[in-house]
Amino acid sequence: MDYGKKVTASCPATVANLVCGFDILGMALNDPQDEIEMTLSDVPGIRISHTDGYALPSDPAQNVAGAALLDLMKEVQEPVGFDISITKHIKPGSGLGSSAASSAGAVVAANHLLGNRFSSKDLVRFAMAGEKVASGVKHADNITPCIMGGVTLIRSIFPLDIVQLSAPPLFVTVVHPQIEVRTSDARQILRKEVLLKDAIRQWGNIAGLVSGFLQKDYDLIGRSLEDVIIEPVRSMLIPGFDEVKSRSKEAGALGGGISGSGPSIFMLSRESETAIAIEVIMKEVFQSIGIDYKTYVTTLNTTGVKVKSEY
Template sequence: MENNDFVKAYAPATVANVCCGFDVLGFALDQPGDEVWARKTEQPGITISAIHGIDGLSVNPAENVIGVVAQKMLEALQVTHGLELQLHKGMPVGSGLGSSAASSAAAAFAVNELLGSPFTVQELVVYAMEGERKASGSAHADNVAPSLLGGFVLVRDYEPLDVVPLGVPLELYCTILYPQIELKTSLSRSILKQEIPLKKGIRQWGNLAGLMAGLLKKDYNLISRSLHDEIFEPERSVLIPLFKQVKEAALQAGALGAGISGSGPSIFALSASQEQAYAVRQAMEAVYAGSGIDTKTYVAQVPEQGVRLVAPSTIQPALPL
C-alpha cells in the first residue's frame, strides 16, 4: 500500500426494509461481506483482473457493479489514469442481504481512498447506488447506505437524496436464516399491490415511527412492539417456505422481532444480546430441519462502522506491482 497505490476495502451485508421500513430503512451486519481490491494503472480505463469466491460474474467492467461504480467516480473527478480491481465475494448472491450493495460500497470506498478521499463516506452513497441500478434496475439506497455508514440508516427521500444515519443507539444482534432457494427481486416486487388501505398505512407509519423512537430512546420493548409489517410481509411471505413457522419460532425463542430481509428469501430476527441471538438461531434452524431445503445461518452484531479498509491478505494482485 506504499504511495497509496494499493488498497482493499470490506463492506458488510445489510438488512433492508426492517419490517415496517419498506424501501426507507436498513441496517448493517458485521458479517458476512465483500472485499474489493484496487490499484492505479498507467493504462486508462478499468480492468477487473479477478473475481474470487463465486462463479458466473462478469469481468467486463461495464457489466459488473464494481466497474460501474468506479467508472462513475472517475468520470465525476475527470481522472485520466486507469484502475485495476478485484472482487472477493464473501456473501451469497440473491439472498436478500444486499450482495450487490456490499460489492458496490466496497468498490466506492476503495476507489475513493485510492484517489485521496475526495468524497465523504456519505457522499459515496450516490455512486454506490449506481451499482444497484446496474444490478436491479433501480438506484435505491436502503442497502448501500448502511453498508457504507454502518448502523441503522433512514432514507428520508430521493429527490434530492436525503440519507439520515441513526447509528446504533443500543446493543443489537441479528440472526439470519438464508433458505437456499431462488427468489428474484423482480418477482418479490411484482406481487405487491400499488395501493394500500388508509387504515393499514396509518398502522405502518406508526410502527416505523415507533421503531425510530425505540432506537433513539433505547427502549427494547418499544422496538419489539414496532417490528411489524402491516402491508408487505403478508404478500411476500408466501414466496418463502416455512416463513411463518420460522418467525414464530424466533419470537418464541426471545427475539425482539423478525421479518423478511430485503426482498428475501433470508429471514432476520433481532435480539438484545448475543446469547439470545444464538438461541434464536437454534430455534429457526430447527424449523427447517428435515424440510429438504439447505440453509445458511449467521449471527452478527449491528456495527457502528460500515465499510472500512482491511489489510491486503485475502486478495493478491493479479498484475505485478
C-alpha cells in the same frame, strides 16, 4: 495520483427494510463480509476479476461494482483506471445486500485511492448506480449502512437525504435458505395501491421503530417490527417463514422478518443467548422441510466498509 497503490476493503452485509421501513431503513452486520482488492492504475478503464464461483459479469457496465465506479469516474477530472478483484462471501440473491457490498466497497476503495475527495453522500450516490444494475431501481437502503455503518434512514432519494440513527446493542440472527429470490421479481409482485388504514399503521410502526432505536427502548423496537404491506406478499416466496418468525418470538426475539427482498430471514435479540437459541430454531425449521441453509449470529457493524492500504 499515486498510481500502483493498492488497498483492500471489507464490505459488510446489510439488512434492508427492517420489516416496516421498505426502501428507507437498513442496518450493517459484522458477518458476513465481502473482500475487495483494488489498485489505482494509469491505464484508463475498469478491469474486474472474481475469485469466487458465482460467475458474475466482468463487463463494468453489467457488473454492480463496475457501474458504481463508472458513475464515480464521471466526476474525476484526471485519466484514471482501477484493477479490482472481488471475493464474495455474501451470496448474490441472498437478501443480505450482496450487490450493495460490491457497489459500496468499490467506491469507498476508489475514493481512498483518490485521496478521499468525495463525501459519504457522494459515495452513496455513485453506488446507487450499481443497485440499478442489480434490481432496476436506484435504492439506497443497503448502500447507506454498508458505507456509513450502523442503522440508517433514507428520508429521500431525490434529493438524497440520509439520517444516521443511533441504536442500542443488538444481536442479529440470520438464516439464509439456499433458494434464490431475485430482487426484481420480489418487487414485481408487490401491490401497486395500499389501503389508507394499512398506510397509517405502517407509518406508526416506522416512527415507532426509529424512536425505539433513538431512545434505546427495546420494547418499542419489538412492538414496531411489524409490516402490514410488504411482508404478507413476499413471505409467500419463502418456505418456513411463518414458523421461523412465530417460534423466534416465542423464544424471546424482539422481532424480525424478511431481510431485503429475501430469502434470508433475520431476527433481533437483546441478549446473545436468545440469538443463539433462535439460530437453533432456524436450523430445525429448515432441516424439517428439507431446504439447505446457512445461519449467522452476529451484531451491528458500526463502521461500514473498512479500507486498508497495502502499499
